[in-house]
Amino acid sequence: MSLTVRLPKFVKMVVSALTIVALFLFTQAPNASATINYGEEVSAVAKNYVDSQYKWGGTSPKGFDASGFTQYVYKNAATKMNIPRTSALQYKTGASVKQSELQSGDLVFYATGEKGKVSFVGIYNGDGTFTGVTMSGVKVVKMSDKYWKERYIGAKRIIE
Structure with missing residues (x-):
């Protein structure tokens, strides 16, 4: 013999709702975390x-x-960094980085005027290229191109 208790639909809905609320309150959801790679950005x-x-x-x-x-990119990217206006002053900012250790977002410096004197800066892309302003506008340039390879001075990491 079985005993059946008949509950009104309203009571069943309330019990179901309370069960769902209890599940949300007493179970832990995994923590969502997002990190941003500022150099890549x-x-x-x-x-x-x-x-x-x-x-x-x-x-x-x-x-x-x-x-x-x-200067514009660093200010308007997620870094919101204010960096000096000239390439020579930018070269005095941050930590020196070996060419073999470059990361996206590092500044790469060149002597395009007087030999050995910083006169140009670009933003390293992480793949042997940098984005910089040439006489024909903003371009992605291969660092291995003869012109740039011969004029490379160094790099700085200004993102900590």
């Missing part, structure tokens, strides 16, 4: 401006020069 932001125009002294998407570009 800086590199990605820089690439968004490929084909922007070159402008001597330019510091905005209307026209950039090399250091105006790096």
Whole structure:
């Protein structure tokens, strides 16, 4: 013989709802965490401006020069960093990095004018290229190209 208790639908709904609430309250959900690789993000932001125009002294998407570009990207990327205006002053910022240890977002420096004197900066992309402002605008450039290889001075990591 079986004993059956008949509950009204309303009571069944309340019991079901309380059971669901209890599950949410007394069970732990896995912690969601997201980290951002600031160097990769800086590199990605820089690439968004490929084909922007070159402008001597330019510091905005209307026209950039090399250091105006790096300054703009760092300020407008997730880093929100204020870096110096000129490539020579940017070269005095951060920690020196060996070329073999470059990471995305590192600044790479070149002597495009007077030999041995910093006059150009770009943002390393992590694949042997950098994004920088040439006379024909913002481009992704291979560091192994003869022109750039011969003029390389060094690199700095300004993201901690």
